[in-house]
Each structure stands twice: as C-alpha cells, then as structure tokens.
Amino acid sequence: MAKRTSSLDRLAALGAHLSARRLEVELTWRGLRVAMPGADPEMIACRARPDDDWRHWFFTSRGEPVAEATNIVEAAVFIIGRLQCGPEGRAR
Numbered sequence: 001m002a003k004r005t006s007s008l009d010r011l012a013a014l015g016a017h018l019s020a021r022r023l024e025v026e027l028t029w030r031g032l033r034v035a036m037p038g039a040d041p042e043m044i045a046c047r048a049r050p051d052d053d054w055r056h057w058f059f060t061s062r063g064e065p066v067a068e069a070t071n072i073v074e075a076a077v078f079i080i081g082r083l084q085c086g087p088e089g090r091a092r
Contacts, residue, residue, distance in 0.1 A: 007046040010056060010069040014044065017072050018079065031061075039083040044075075 011032040015025040024035040035041035043061040046069050048054040056069035060082070067075035 007056060007069075010046045010058075011044065014046075014058065014069075014072055014075055017076050021076065021080070023080070023083070034079055034083065036080075036083045040086070042079060042082055044079065 008027070011027055015027055015032050015034075018032075018034055019025050024041075026033040031043050031045040033041055033043055044066065045059045045061070046056055047059065049057040049065065052068070058066040058069055058075045060066060066078045069075075
C-alpha cells in the first residue's frame with residue numbers, strides 16, 4: 001500500500017506543478033491525465049523502473065520513460081513538449 005500512496009503523491013506533485021503552468025490535470029485511478037487546448041491529452045503513470053535500481057519514474061501511456069519521479073521540472077518540460085509537438089515530435 002505504501003508504494004501506491006507514494007506513486008499517487010508523486011503524481012499529485014507533478015499535477016500541481018503542471019496546473020500552476022495552466023495545464024488541465026486530473027488525477028485518476030489510471031494516473032495523471034494532462035491536457036492543453038489543441039492537443040491530445042497524455043496519461044502519465046508513476047511506477048518503479050527495474051533498470052534504474054527500482055527508482056520511481058514517470059511514464060507515458062505508451063510506456064515511454066519521462067523522468068525520475070524526483071525530477072518534477074524535467075518531467076513537466078517533457079510533458080509540455082509532448083503536448084505541443086505530439087509523440088512524433090512535430091510542432092502542431
């Protein structure tokens with residue numbers, strides 16, 4: 001139970017940071033849903049990453065690693081870039 005609470009706390013912290021940047025965020029049982037006008041929403045999960053000594057990381061819904069969960073700003077920059085450019089990396 002502690003790991004789940006820990007993951008939710010980290011997602012909530014990321015959500016607060018993204019909300020302060022005026023993105024739409026919603027914490028759900030599936031993860032953190034992040035949206036901005038004109039972009040497809042992104043679902044972010046937080047879980048242990050086996051190849052990084054089981055540290056918690058944020059991941060996209062496609063399983064792509066975003067950033068270590070302690071790096072909220074780095075994760076926010078990635079997510080905002082993803083929303084603005086899409087998964088293929090082209091500006092919308």
